[in-house]
Amino acid sequence: NVHVNALANAHLPDAKTSAFASDVLAGLTQQPKQLSPKYFYDAAGSDLFEQITRLPEYYPTRTELGILRDRGAEIAAIIPEDAALIEFGAGATTKVRLLLENCGFAAYVPVDISGDFLTAQAESLRHDFPDLAVHPVIADFTTAFSLPRAIDGKPKVGFFPGSTIGNFEPHEACRFLRSAREILGTGALMIVGVDLEKDERILHAAYNDAAGVTARFNLNLLLRINRELGGNFDLSAFAHRAIYNREQHRIEMHLVARKPQTVRLLGTTIAFRAGESIHTENSYKYSIARFGALARGSGWSVQTVWTDASEMFSVQALVA
Numbered sequence: 001n002v003h004v005n006a007l008a009n010a011h012l013p014d015a016k017t018s019a020f021a022s023d024v025l026a027g028l029t030q031q032p033k034q035l036s037p038k039y040f041y042d043a044a045g046s047d048l049f050e051q052i053t054r055l056p057e058y059y060p061t062r063t064e065l066g067i068l069r070d071r072g073a074e075i076a077a078i079i080p081e082d083a084a085l086i087e088f089g090a091g092a093t094t095k096v097r098l099l100l101e102n103c104g105f106a107a108y109v110p111v112d113i114s115g116d117f118l119t120a121q122a123e124s125l126r127h128d129f130p131d132l133a134v135h136p137v138i139a140d141f142t143t144a145f146s147l148p149r150a151i152d153g154k155p156k157v158g159f160f161p162g163s164t165i166g167n168f169e170p171h172e173a174c175r176f177l178r179s180a181r182e183i184l185g186t187g188a189l190m191i192v193g194v195d196l197e198k199d200e201r202i203l204h205a206a207y208n209d210a211a212g213v214t215a216r217f218n219l220n221l222l223l224r225i226n227r228e229l230g231g232n233f234d235l236s237a238f239a240h241r242a243i244y245n246r247e248q249h250r251i252e253m254h255l256v257a258r259k260p261q262t263v264r265l266l267g268t269t270i271a272f273r274a275g276e277s278i279h280t281e282n283s284y285k286y287s288i289a290r291f292g293a294l295a296r297g298s299g300w301s302v303q304t305v306w307t308d309a310s311e312m313f314s315v316q317a318l319v320a
């Protein structure tokens with residue numbers, strides 16, 4: 001769309017901004033309105049997410065870390081000699097450090113769209129694991145990419161922690177797992193963090209924390225649109241809403257207009273009815289059986305499922 005790109009370029013001239021601009025415009029001119037959760041993570045959003053991971057109500061991060069720590073020896077036991085660890089998306093290094101400490105990998109390949117982030121992360125890991133070969137790949141990990149030649153012939157182990165897979169629609173999760181299998185090859189392993197279905201009150205609290213950090217994280221998307229795309233969203237006119245959709249097994253996050261209003265951005269006027277929502281995120285929760293079926297449907301089989309004692313979260317080893 002030439003019009004959209006021209007306007008985005010007038011504001012901040014790069015390809016990333018113009019993809020953001022066209023996605024936002026498409027999402028807000030459709031019914032129901034929606035925005036992609038991938039846009040949460042600008043500098044402020046990444047910082048807010050980091051705060052979320054430390055909230056008392058937000059169990060996933062600390063539960064997954066607990067599993068990786070407590071089951072470290074069992075995880076190490078299934079990792080072949082001289083293996084390369086390929087991480088799909090690279091966030092905080094806390095989780096991968098646990099695997100690297102326990103499992104004696106020969107190489108680590110973080111794959112992420114953000115080059116700056118990868119470089120900083122690679123530096124700190126090279127420093128702390130001097131025997132580890134670190135080969136970052138700048139790519140969109142949801143699409144096909146090539147592994148570095150340096151890990152040719154090494155056994156491959158994929159790593160996709162954090163229940164990031166929960167952000168995908170089930171058919172997208174299937175496509176992603178298929179693509180990962182293609183990239184890693186036959187015989188590969190994949191270690192995936194999967195959030196589990198549980199008491200709805202626990203889920204509700206995790207996305208409606210008392211301190212309001214998740215609300216700020218959700219609303220930050222509008223702030224980002226104002227800043228990067230020249231929008232004029234009034235943040236006080238939108239409310240954070242997170243609900244559990246039982247039929248679809250997912251937490252949904254929305255930003256709900258508190259009153260009728262119009263917003264201007266990129267030369268377009270967007271009208272909101274009172275109570276109208278922008279759907280900003282889905283976070284799918286799986287039963288162990290349902291995730292097993294998804295894995296099998298995408299060419300993997302589940303080798304081991306590790307959970308915490310309360311079965312809040314799972315770390316699953318898949319084999320290609």
Ligand code: AVJ
Pocket residue numbers: 052060162163164166167207214281282283
């Ligand atoms: C990063 C997608 C796993 O779904 O729990 C946290 C994002 N959103 N609180 C999740 C999130 C609101 C998180 N994931």
